[in-house]
Amino acid sequence: MKSVLFVCTANMCRSPMAQGLFQAQLGNLDGWRVESAGVAALDGSPASQKTLQILAERGIDLSFHRARQIDHPLMEQFALILVMEQRHKSILQSQFPQFASKVFLLSEMVGEEWEVDDPGGGTLEDYRYTAFQIERVLREGIARIEQLAQGAVG
Numbered sequence: 001m002k003s004v005l006f007v008c009t010a011n012m013c014r015s016p017m018a019q020g021l022f023q024a025q026l027g028n029l030d031g032w033r034v035e036s037a038g039v040a041a042l043d044g045s046p047a048s049q050k051t052l053q054i055l056a057e058r059g060i061d062l063s064f065h066r067a068r069q070i071d072h073p074l075m076e077q078f079a080l081i082l083v084m085e086q087r088h089k090s091i092l093q094s095q096f097p098q099f100a101s102k103v104f105l106l107s108e109m110v111g112e113e114w115e116v117d118d119p120g121g122g123t124l125e126d127y128r129y130t131a132f133q134i135e136r137v138l139r140e141g142i143a144r145i146e147q148l149a150q151g152a153v154g
Helices: 014-026 049-057 072-077 086-095 097-102 106-110 124-140 142-149
Strands: 002-008 032-038 080-083 103-105
Touching: 002 014, 002 072, 002 086, 002 142, 014 032, 014 049, 014 124, 032 072, 049 124, 080 086, 080 097, 080 106, 080 142, 086 097, 086 103, 097 103, 103 106, 106 124, 106 142, 124 142
Parallel strands: 002 032, 002 080, 080 103
Antiparallel strands: none
């Protein structure tokens, strides 16, 4: 089974947005496990209202989402861990060095290296821009994501 875990700070904006967008892009989730977590999440918090609104505009319902803190079992269960910021990557690679090789910036899936800005506290336009950034990488980087999500080397 292919598996990808999206990670941001609080697991309320960017990573649940990426989870919802990727699940919608895949359509049929057979053979896939797609989830999200945060490096500083307050377990049980819902996704932000603006995140839910941006996803609803695309026909995606993530109202069931509840934030959760990244931990060793989650790191172990996923073949690919995609983070939004270099700081997230550093934290995970430092706390879980045995899993360092499966942690990537989301932008690395398209051969680039930039961070997805946190729209938290921003305007609806900020959230739309974040969704646009994430969607572009998920669409253009699908082949690389699939390769890494099944544990393939490269």
